[in-house]
Amino acid sequence: MKKWFISAFLMMMAVTARADLVVEVTQGVDAPTPIAVVPFQATGLALNEDIAQIVSDDLGRSGFFKPMNRSNMLGTPSTEEQVFFRDWRVSGNDYMVIGRVAPAANGQVQASVELYDVLKERKVWSETVTGNSNNLRDVAHYISDQVFEKLTGLKGAFSTRIVYVTAKMNTPGNFTYKLQMADSDGARPRTILQSKEPILSPAWSQDGSKLAYVSFESSRPAIYVQELATGQRQKVQTFRGLNGSPAWSPDGSRLALVLSKDGNPEVYILTLATGQLDRVTHHYGIDTEPTWAPDGQSILFTSDRAGLPQIYSLNLPTRELKRLTYEGKYNSRGRLTQDGRFLTMVHQDGSGFHIAVQDLKTNRLDILTSSSLDESPTIAPNGSIIMYATKKGGKGVLAGVSLDGRVRFTMPNGDGDVREPAWSPYLQ
């Protein structure tokens, strides 16, 4: 009996003695996640857009995913029954997207899309999206947003818009400037404003309904606010001297701007409702290119008060000034990610002007681009991509780089030089 108890006890001890093996993985491959977006099956429809391709490009451009080349696909399944996960796993994909497009009532189309986890062989997400033949790109971007969010946890920014300025030289000395708005992938550009005088510094209001920009159309720079839905615009500031670099406060009630009405460029805050102007910088140096911190409590701006352009932070309630950049001789045009952690800027080194990002937590600065004339960085609302203007073949183009610098891309060529991009917030 005693032995039995001892045996039972030892067995219990053996059971309880079973321990999990604990291992720690710290290294990995820093690469995008492989995904296959299988061409959607379209029955009885001649579509003018390839939804699957748009989705694939969106995901690839985000820097988070590496879409599979269609030519390498072993098949094009459009339903779950047709999917052989082993094939897709063998071909190195972690996820796959399949879909079907079919006509719906009232001349609309229905896109049924399904996202699968190839490794677990499970469906992650599926939805049927209705659209019409004219907004298939919107359908595609919506699908991209959903896939992106389902797999990364971050809200997709593919359905957002960008605005930028193009300058087309008609004749020497004669240019046509256009303020244009396009999809986030540069597709479907449309002109917001056209002028023979330069247009500068377009800025989105936080709700995405208005744009502020600087126009020289009245012979001297003036700041305008334009309603995107109606096209109505309002000149909000036109002092003598420099009027530029408008930036919307997060709540949309104020504009930060640069005025030189007092002698040298200083940063002011304009309350739109009352027209009250509040000067927040007081220095004989140049203070320019203001941008709001996401919390609306401080303003970042470029100043050469230390001799060379560097980026500073001014706390508005306390008026406490803090220099943020120290590395390099030139750091300007700062923009913050929505989480307030990363500061993108134009950084000059020996090889020229590059897009760089600084981790405000560690103050580590990383140069993301290798081109030499990069300017005007703007960040996607989900912080995944930085878009900027650069020169390619002597022509100004828009380009993008992922925040970690792993993915770089150039936007489709527009008409003329492209400059001054501004990425919209999430649109309703």
Next chain:
Amino acid sequence: MRIRSYILPVVLALLVHICVVLLLVPHWFQQKQDPRQTPRHIQATMIDLKSLATEVANQQQIAEAKEEAAQKQAEQTRQAAELEKQEQAEQARQAQEAERKQQAEAQAQKKKLEEQKQQEAQKKLEELKKLEEKNLEKQRSEEKRLKEVEDARIKEFDECIAKIKGLDITAEQKATLEALCNSKPKEVESAIKAILEKKADEAEKKKLAEEAKKKAAEKQKQEAAQKAAEAEKLKAAEAAKKKAEADKQRKAEEAKRKEAERVAAEKAAAEAKQKAELEKRRQAALEKNKQTVADFSSYVVSEISRRWIRPATARNGMQATALVVLFPSGEIDSVEIIQSSGDLGFDRSAENAVYKVGRFSRASEIDPVLFDRNLRRIKVIFRPEGLRY
């Protein structure tokens, strides 16, 4: 029965006699009888010497018995006293009877005499007077003679008693001799002689008996001593035997104990050796298992690291823990994020890294028990290092 109990009857008898005497006194004074010679009564006790001898012998025999002698002697004393009293009472009774008869006869004679007196009163009155004087004289001489005889007898009795007095004899013999002095004084000498001889014989017998007894006692003592010696010897032999047996048993037990100790020591040594061997093997096995586990851990980390695609959202300091359960073949049973990093993409990348391995083939080469105990469930902590941010 005690002497005190006879006091009352004796007192009563005396009172009766006194009363009778008192009743007769007036009569004696009223009528003066002629002096009449009454026969003299001698009080004596008949003694049978034979029986006495027998009795003495018996008493001697009884005296030999220490405890009974005294009792019997007391009894005999008591019986003698009783007999004496009875004889005294009988004598008294006979005296009374004789007295009564005498009275009756006197009355009858008186009557007759009265008649004769009436008839011959005058005639013989003178004659009677002369006769009476003559008788009186005769009676006086007789009384004198009797007195002399009595004195002689008393003297003889006293002398006899004096002889008896110094003798070392029993009270009973003394009483017998006194009685003999009373009855036959002349025979007392021979009786004393006989008693003394008898006593000497008895003393001799007693001495012999005592000697015999002593001898017997001695013999008995010797026998007892011999017996005791034998018993002692026997006892000693028994004790020696017992001791020998005890020694033998003790030695046997000692030997047995030593043997048991030796066996136990050998067993303990063997067990210790076996235990040490087992411990050594266990340590070796543990070491081997430890090495196996370490090797397998490195293998798992290597396999997963090669396949872990760290997402763009991964940041230094993030950490997710996946619980991986394996089949003995090394294939993945399940992967579960038991501690999230807070970043969906990061957690998915961790899960996928494990799933991409597909099968940890080395698991099938590991001892199933060790695998089941230590390697079946693996906690994989994903904690990126060396990232830009």
